[in-house]
Structures are given as structure tokens and as C-alpha cells.
Amino acid sequence: LAKTTQPISMDSYEGQEVNITCSHNNIATNDYITWYQQFPSQGPRFIIQGYKTKVTNEVASLFIPADRKSSTLSLPRVSLSDTAVYYCLVGAFAGGTSYGKLTFGQGTILTVHP
Amino acid sequence: NAGVTQTPKFQVLKTGQSMTLQCAQDMNHEYMSWYRQDPGMGLRLIHYSVGAGITDQGEVPNGYNVSRSTTEDFPLRLLSAAPSQTSVYFCASSYRDRGSLGYTFGSGTRLTVV
Numbered sequence: 739l740a741k742t743t744q745p746i747s748m749d750s751y752e753g754q755e756v757n758i759t760c761s762h763n764n765i766a767t768n769d770y771i772t773w774y775q776q777f778p779s780q781g782p783r784f785i786i787q788g789y790k791t792k793v794t795n796e797v798a799s800l801f802i803p804a805d806r807k808s809s810t811l812s813l814p815r816v817s818l819s820d821t822a823v824y825y826c827l828v829g830a831f832a833g834g835t836s837y838g839k840l841t842f843g844q845g846t847i848l849t850v851h852p
Numbered sequence: 853n854a855g856v857t858q859t860p861k862f863q864v865l866k867t868g869q870s871m872t873l874q875c876a877q878d879m880n881h882e883y884m885s886w887y888r889q890d891p892g893m894g895l896r897l898i899h900y901s902v903g904a905g906i907t908d909q910g911e912v913p914n915g916y917n918v919s920r921s922t923t924e925d926f927p928l929r930l931l932s933a934a935p936s937q938t939s940v941y942f943c944a945s946s947y948r949d950r951g952s953l954g955y956t957f958g959s960g961t962r963l964t965v966v
Contacts, residue, residue, distance in 0.1 A: 825895075
């Protein structure tokens, strides 16, 4: 599975847009990019997944450039409740079929301040 | 409510004791996995299963056993607990052919080995 690199931590303020970038230089042709969110004392929660260009849902947007060597998770107008760890994963799914396992990196600790 | 159920939520063991962490899902997911999360670290994969009767090792399998006799259940057994196994354990499941929906995680089991 492709290795990912994310910032260890980020700080923001309520109402701002937050962009978390993930590098995945060795992404394979069939790999998808998936982001999870984890609150303290809870299991991770699936946020969004994409293959190329842009994907948007009710929670976030995912921007993927043409070379797919990086991706950016965008959280619009964050609130205090968005304080969490955000994980970028590459691989694990291809064309909608799961490979059966997820490999997590360290993740990015996002802290939203009042 | 549909989801992944883990029991117990908390457990204290003495070194050398054995126990089983239970995980059950009612979503008819083919894939199930066990992760451990240590303070300040991401999630590390212990074992995973792609279907009933099929299991495989993850990154940190030593000291743990699993079996998958039914689609719904995926118990994790600690044969002889050690202080190094003090951690929070998460179980997760997903569809095989609808991998774009991501994994669903349980709420975790906090284990302390003294």
C-alpha cells in the first residue's frame, strides 16, 4: 500500500476553511484515496473517498490533482466540534472493491480554537 | 441499531491472564479487522478477515489469535496478556464490493494489563 505523509498538527479558528494535504507519491493506478476522522475515545469515522478531480459530500470536499500524488481534504467553516485527528489512506479499495485491510499513518491533529 | 459492537468497553487483566475481546456486526459485511491504538500513535492492524473461515495477519499479530466462524463475529484472543498489550482496541468491518462506503468502526475496548 502506498505510504502517505501528512502534517502532524494544524490549528484553525471557528468559521475558517481548513485544508489538510496528504502526499502519496507512490500511489498505484487502481488506488483510491480515503479520509477518516477520529474523535477522542471513539473509533475512526469514514469521511470521504475519491479517485481523481474533486469529490464533495455533506461533510467535506476532496481535491485530487491530475497526477494523484497528493490530495487535499477541505473542511468548510470549521467549528469546535471538528477538533479531531484526520487520517489519509491510500489503497485498500479499487473500483469499489475492498482489499480487506486499512493501513493508517500518524494522522493530522486538527485543533479548532474559539 | 446497525453497526459494530465491541465488548467489553473496559478491562483490566493481570499479566499472564487470557481473555477474548468480542466484536459483532449486523450489516452483513464480509471484511472485518482488529486494530490497536496506543497513546499518540495511529492505528496498527493486528489481524483481519475477508470472510468466514479466512483470516490473515496484519502489522502486529504477535500475542493475538483470531477466528471467523460466522460472518457476524470476529473475536480477538489474548493468550497470555503482557503489559505491552495495554492499549485501546478497535474492531472494524466493511463490504467487499462496496468499499467506497468505507469501514465502520466500533467504539473500542480499553485494555489495561498490570
